[in-house]
Amino acid sequence: MIDIEEAKKLDRQDPLAKFRERFLNRDHEIYLDGNSLGKLPLAAIPVLEETISNQWGKQLIRSWNKNWLELPKRLSRKYCELLNADEGELVFGESTSVRIYQIIFALLESNIYPKKILTDALNFPTDLYVLHGLAKHFSIPDVQVIHYDQEIEANLDRLKDAIRKSPGIVCLSLVTYKSSYLYPIKELNHWAAAHKSIIIWDLSHAVGALEIDFKTTETLVALGCTYKYMNGGPGSPAFLYVHKKLQDNLQNPIQGWFGHQHPFAFETKYKAAKGLERFNNGTPPILSMQATETGIDLILEAGIKMLREKSVLQSEFLINLVKNELRPLNFELQSPEDILFRGSHLTLSHKAAWQICQALIKGDGDSPKIIPDYRPPHFIRLGIAPLYTRFEDLWRTVYQLKKIVISESYLNYSAQKENVT
Numbered sequence: 001m002i003d004i005e006e007a008k009k010l011d012r013q014d015p016l017a018k019f020r021e022r023f024l025n026r027d028h029e030i031y032l033d034g035n036s037l038g039k040l041p042l043a044a045i046p047v048l049e050e051t052i053s054n055q056w057g058k059q060l061i062r063s064w065n066k067n068w069l070e071l072p073k074r075l076s077r078k079y080c081e082l083l084n085a086d087e088g089e090l091v092f093g094e095s096t097s098v099r100i101y102q103i104i105f106a107l108l109e110s111n112i113y114p115k116k117i118l119t120d121a122l123n124f125p126t127d128l129y130v131l132h133g134l135a136k137h138f139s140i141p142d143v144q145v146i147h148y149d150q151e152i153e154a155n156l157d158r159l160k161d162a163i164r165k166s167p168g169i170v171c172l173s174l175v176t177y178k179s180s181y182l183y184p185i186k187e188l189n190h191w192a193a194a195h196k197s198i199i200i201w202d203l204s205h206a207v208g209a210l211e212i213d214f215k216t217t218e219t220l221v222a223l224g225c226t227y228k229y230m231n232g233g234p235g236s237p238a239f240l241y242v243h244k245k246l247q248d249n250l251q252n253p254i255q256g257w258f259g260h261q262h263p264f265a266f267e268t269k270y271k272a273a274k275g276l277e278r279f280n281n282g283t284p285p286i287l288s289m290q291a292t293e294t295g296i297d298l299i300l301e302a303g304i305k306m307l308r309e310k311s312v313l314q315s316e317f318l319i320n321l322v323k324n325e326l327r328p329l330n331f332e333l334q335s336p337e338d339i340l341f342r343g344s345h346l347t348l349s350h351k352a353a354w355q356i357c358q359a360l361i362k363g364d365g366d367s368p369k370i371i372p373d374y375r376p377p378h379f380i381r382l383g384i385a386p387l388y389t390r391f392e393d394l395w396r397t398v399y400q401l402k403k404i405v406i407s408e409s410y411l412n413y414s415a416q417k418e419n420v421t
């Protein structure tokens, strides 16, 4: 195995290394689960303290006008900057699941596209569940779920063929949660447009780790959660982007007062707000939104281009270690090898993945605790969050995986699984 000094040298050369200090890091712990829940930005602590003690504690209702009503709009503008959207093309709030429901409901009702729903087996379960519910509601015979021969990559010919034969509303995760497969977004948007279809992109595993440009990729609708690489905190709200040319034809199925033209006029009749503001529903979760802002601020400050460059370097570094050190120990790489088709996490499989993860988390005398992400039945995801992951962390993880398997120390752990993995 290469010397750890190689990894430390790369950390010293890393232009983004200083951002790590802006997060709460624990001694003797390596966190590789930023692709599920990002670390706590230190700046979120005083922001939340001020919000709770002063704005909520003392200013109470006055804080709505002074601080809070503007907050979702400010977050929207920051996400527009990150994703290259125009102001007014993005709203902030709700969960990704709610956003998928709202926008696909609106598209189905609008009749702009044929009433068909397509997705693929690589998509995240919540997307599939919501799509099935929508199909039932709109009496669409079924959601067409495209299956591939394996779970690592999409077969683009099969996907395109399905869209051509059955045009409609397609929902895909830009980076898939299992393997980190990255779809060619622009190529597929073109294909969809040429075949009377639209793709709804779920960016949950992509935003904050990849450069995404809605204009150059001609993206029409996208959404995603902000608690992974965006470091927005547990349950931080999602965003919804809709290209301005579509907005006037879409109505929010949830006619809540925050989507009304004049919410504080308390009119009895619903009048949808102009543009995408009508997709707001109820009172925004202010505590969560305040914390979330520190996450997007850090990403904008570091710059998404530099973050992607670092993530690419780190994932190549990790892949080389996996190939040389872990493949001989029966680990398999379950992510695309070509960086053009890969996001920012790497997935490994091993028949004892669950027990190996428990051994990693526990650590041992001279090794730190390492927090990976387990996915059933036998996958270990290693998330690279370029704001705080170090090359040294990746080296130590591979070193420890080797040690656990060679010594068979994983056999000391139960095969019984926990709830949140």
Ligand SMILES: Cc1ncc(COP(=O)(O)O)c(C=O)c1O
Residues within 6 Å of the ligand: 094, 095, 096, 097, 098, 124, 126, 127, 173, 177, 202, 203, 204, 205, 225, 238
């Ligand atoms: C691709 C994808 N979509 C949606 C979600 C969940 O969305 P939410 O809990 O915000 O509804 C996740 C969560 O991990 C995800 O990975």
